[in-house]
Amino acid sequence: MTRKVPTPRRRESSLSREQIVEASIALLDASGESGLTFRALAEHLATGAGAIYWHVASKSDLLTAACDAIVARSLHATARKSAAPKPAIRALALALFDAIDTHPWVGSALTRAPGSLPMVRILERIGQQVVALGVPGAAQWTTTNALLSYILGVSGQNAANAHLAREQGFERDSFLGEVSAEWAQLDGAEFPFTRSVAAHMLAHDDRADFLAGVDLILAGIPAARRR
Structure with missing residues (x-):
């Protein structure tokens, strides 16, 4: 049977x-x-x-829809948390950084579909805050694009690094310790800066460094507006 x-x-x-x-x-x-x-x-x-x-219709459409769901949730979570544009941009940036860290595939999905709805959602939210900062119309696109490129670029690289570490079985502290030791041994005449920051590798916080970069861009906006 x-x-x-x-x-x-x-x-x-x-x-x-x-x-x-x-x-x-x-x-x-x-x-x-x-x-x-x-x-x-x-x-x-x-x-x-x-x-x-x-x-x-396709896997590409499915990937974009999944990406859009994650992005929409992240943006919704930061909506109305602050009426001031700078804190709003910082909150949005951190929300996207955390979302891409949790879902590493989101970063690559956004990169491959620059005109898709999830990217438009991010562009629109950043752009609204840039306008609220009083950036002149002629500079609004470049300012928004600078923030967009930094936020997605660093978030995506951070997620890629974490993914590589998991694949290779790296433990973060020991890996950073090895990098720090290697940098400390570099030729001081050829790599003076890299040697000077070697110790920083041991204790740096990826999320805090990311937010510091956002703050640098935001700090430069008033100067650009005066010019």
Whole structure:
């Protein structure tokens, strides 16, 4: 007598786009972009691939939708926390830094889709605060773009570093200790600055350094406005 191989139970309720996006986020967090396939998603949701294609056209669309969900939540969490533009920009920057640190795939998804809705959400929120700071119209784009590039660039690099460390089995303190020791041994004539900051590597805080960079840009805006 041939035994039948059990098959996953099909879901009885109708599938929504929101359920698909949430399941996609779970797969992306667990396995990265390579783990997000329509087959894996169908198994996760106990449905057929056709039901998923009804809501999303491709993996690229799915990745953008998942990215947009994370970005929208991050921006919503910082909304109305401060009426002043500078604190609002700092809060937004930290929210995105933390979101990309938690979901490293978000950084690369934003980079590959510069005109997509999640990027537009970030651009719009930063731009509104730049206008509120009194930046002249001719300088609003460059100021907004500088903040946008710094926030996403540093956040993405931080997430990439953390991902590499996990892949290679690095422990942060010991890794930074090795880097610090190597820098301290560099030729002082050729690398004077790098040697001077070698000890700083041991105790630096990535999040605090990131926010300090945001503050440097914000501090320069009044000077640019006067010019």
